[in-house]
Amino acid sequence: MKTDLLVIGGGAAGIAAALEASAQGLEVLLLERDTQLGGILNQCIHNGFGLHVFKEELTGPEYAERFIHMFHDKDIAYKLNTTVLDIRKEDAGFVVSASSLQEGWLELECRAIMLASGCYERTRGQIQLPGDRPKGVMPAGSAQRYLNMDGYLVGKDVFILGSGDIGLIMARRMKLEGANVHGVAEIMPHSNGLTRNIVQCLHDYDIPLFLSHTVTDIRGKDRLEGVTIQQVDENWKPISGTDKHFSVDTLLLSVGLVPDTMVFESLDIAMHPVTKGAVVDQHYQTSIPGIFACGNALHVHDLVDYVTEESRRAGRAAARYVKGLSVRQKRLALNSGANIHYTLPQYIDTADFNGVISCMFRVTKKAEQGEFVIRQGDRIIQRKKARFLAPAEMEQLDLDQTMLSDHETPLTLDFEVIRP
Amino acid sequence: MKKLICIVCPIGCHLEIDAQHNVTGNRCKRGIGYAIEEVTRPTRMVTTTVRLLSQEHPRLSVKTSKPLPKEAIFRLMAALESLTVNPPVYMHQVIMRDFEGLGVDIIATRTIPG
Amino acid sequence: MYDFIIIGGGVTGALIARTLSRYQVKVCLLEKESDIGNHATLANSAIIHAGFDPEPGTLKARLGVRGNAMYETLHKELHVPLLRTGAYVVARHEDDVAILNALYERALKNGVEGAKLLSGEQARKLEPALHRNSVKVLDLPSTKVTYPWEVALSALENAVSNGVEYRLEAEVVGIVRTDKVYAVTLANGHALKSKAIINAAGAFADKVAGMIETHVPYKITPRRGEYLVLDKSVRGFVERVLYPVPTEKGKGVLVVPQVHGNILLGPTSEFQDSPSAVTNHQADLSMIRQAASTLAEAIPFDKVIRTFAGVRATSSAKDFYIRQSLEHRGFYHVAGIDSPGLTAAPAIAEYVVETLIKQDYDLESNPDFNPYGMQYPHFHEASLAKKRQMIAENPAFGNIVCKCERVTEAEVLMHIHRPCGGHSVKAIKKRARAGSGLCQGGYCEGTVVKLLARELKQPLETIDYYRKDTPILMAETKVKR
């Protein structure tokens, strides 16, 4: 039997995409490697989820459970404990190889694929932290899983590098569970986490935040014994004489997430240098027609609500593709201009515009006030004023077909800072 | 004048509150309530886990049914240390009722079948 | 009473143990760490050098070239991985050319097979990432790459299956000789007796020798080498090992394709006091980036997944120091085994046993000696039909533990329970590769901890990261009753 849409990953993204595609009449099969649906939400026991989608504030597990209920109500086919390993392109679609303890090796045929495999955490090696390599340096998300799912603290004296949300949330969690959290260092002059997390997770517990600081030494033979942090200059070079030492047994890293696109390995899919996910058009379709991506597997989101909304759109788009309603002919580039870190989509399929495009993007620097401007050539086709902008927060701007002057000239999005 | 960051929702508005409890900077009216409470009697939602007697799920995630006075947080954590729950547990099932008479329950945030 | 005690479970000690197991002798290998091969054998460039740079006539030259050839047999018998990469030694300016020509002459003298000179242009056709400033290249087709740690493991495991004993966490702290018998004291207080001792303690060899020799004929000055590791998605960036023209400081920073598809950049070369400190330094890591960039174009530095460092046992003897003690009969020094020690290791073992030991001892062949090591399947590399068959025989092959490296539960269990099994997270990482991919164990580490606890019937909080007393899960929460 050939499935219409095979969804890889059963987190917020995979569930939303599967629900939407199924609502559009598609035969969907979802594969999840874990023993349960919900993905990363299961370990994010803090609240702060669902404000856009449900207009109330939920914890990660609550948000997941609502969607899992809807998913089961629709009787969508799924397999747990099943890891997708590879994708092959065939004439009329794809063959997905997967493996599980219960069913063994599976070769599954499908017409379209939705990659919703989430992200993985950047590690010590990827940021090339110098020093000794003892036990006790680990990504904050791993520590979160050990603490919230398994019930174990990975250390008693903790320092945290990186002020991303996971780091901040873990500072509070470890503190609540009795660990001593000595501080959080952030190499940038501003935090990468949501402001509310700085307040609730650090200020509330008097945990110091060292901005423009990084870890410059790690000491310990077998177990971690201590870390040194130093202030950095505007070029991120450590400033001598600014050393501070902390005797800790654990260094948690919250230094970024990277889309997990491992199953794309044997395919030639165009990847984006900034998002580290696939390059897509407004249908979330990658450079290989029929392969879609959404959620953290496409670009890293700070709010699950945006993951859900994006994945619903992706699910609908995949349905249009399977039904033959969307035949890509022309892609127009949407470029990241001044002060824009990246946009999503990066291309616009002008042959099948299909309604309003929600362009998601991130700015490169913090600003009190500014304006987003989309230009086509010299012509401004869309603009919007905004306040309190930060790279950590995703912004959105709508674009519709009538705004375009032609289907040839690429678009550029700029962020113009307004000085008070 | 006191500067605060609203934490009621993830937007995190930058608020200012004066001695007469006039609030500015809020994008919605919940920000006003937050600012006033924050300067009078701060409270926080607490999310944590309790021990669950289950092989597959050794911990159950829980939360306070409403915000708890900040000064009571560590007492709550201590009280939960010795609590053990048996599956099945249903989402929003009360795990501990009316902590210290503060009117705050501890409720499960997920379902774990028996 | 043993006939031979080998001190040190690196590639040298392990291969000597295996060579001795060809004979009817009672052998025990002692290793101070919680796993074998944790020092130089774990952290090096993994190259089976062709033998182009050691001075002709030295042991390094002789045993290096012989060792290189012997790896083909090890590959067949012990299934150690072998990547027949070949290598280019690259002259990047005209001043280098004279040195390159001299190296070519030396390669011929040392008996290196197939060595030839190419123009920069010719070489770049075959190796497009080669730096455009390369003027002349020495092509060394007999250069290979292996997974050194696995060489030590499979050699020791084969030795064990042929009767050798080994002990981990067995640090030798004292040696005395009375009535032609050596008594070896371990840090845990145990004492072992043996007729002869082989000192293969790597960078610690002078310390071990100092336990018995009044005059240690060499001094070891540890020399650190640091590396960057690129993710295996860069496979094919270079096909060959790239060396710069060596300087008096050593072989310089290389670009080395690895058997699992990663690429190593390094090593640096810095003397240090400690024989064990493997600290990474910001300055060294920057130096690698800069030096490697003069060998190859557009190195994908954004694909770095790891850094590490190893310590070379550089000795004052300049050459390998392999000979019987002048003071104590039956005490053999196998010391100063720095580069090309990995390459030479099988030939060193052969030389120690067949030449040195045989001069003094009558060794009787072991009729039951089986040269073949166990073969541990890699599920991911199997054909589709084979995969299905493996799962049919053992469903645990269906359970993927490490997604990055595609390691299954069945493989993890096999590497826990094999004769020289791994009982810590990192010991499993080294045997099964679980956790060596992009996410560096971010996903599978927890699963490995649980599998170890289940299989070893130990509580979760006793499962170590690597060394003794390094649990990942330090304290259970919610345990107050």
Ligand SMILES: Cc1cc2nc3c(=O)[nH]c(=O)nc-3n(C[C@H](O)[C@H](O)[C@H](O)COP(=O)(O)OP(=O)(O)OC[C@H]3O[C@@H](n4cnc5c(N)ncnc54)[C@H](O)[C@@H]3O)c2cc1C
């Ligand atoms: C620590 C943390 C804190 C957060 N806090 C908040 C917050 O307070 N508020 C908020 O709104 N958002 C928050 N977020 C963001 C939001 O929760 C996530 O972005 C969102 O849940 C991601 O959903 P996803 O489905 O894309 O990824 P995931 O939830 O990671 O789901 C991916 C799924 O794919 C599976 N998978 C991966 N590879 C394969 C494969 N090869 N085969 C089969 N299955 C596979 C995985 O097992 C996983 O279940 C947080 C995120 C993190 C990481």
Ligand SMILES: Cc1cc2nc3c(=O)[nH]c(=O)nc-3n(C[C@H](O)[C@H](O)[C@H](O)COP(=O)(O)OP(=O)(O)OC[C@H]3O[C@@H](n4cnc5c(N)ncnc54)[C@H](O)[C@@H]3O)c2cc1C
């Ligand atoms: C940076 C670097 C790059 C290199 N690159 C190459 C290369 O590309 N090609 C090549 O051919 N060679 C290379 N080498 C050299 C090669 O790695 C070594 O020569 C080889 O690994 C040495 O093995 P060994 O067994 O002698 O030493 P080791 O692997 O260091 O083993 C010695 C063992 O003895 C143990 N020990 C020490 N003291 C005691 C004690 N008191 N009691 C019990 N046990 C003890 C130690 O714990 C250790 O496990 C390189 C080396 C380094 C450091």
Ligand code: SF4
């Ligand atoms: S004021 Fe309203 S919108 Fe602003 S952070 Fe508070 S709750 Fe959110």
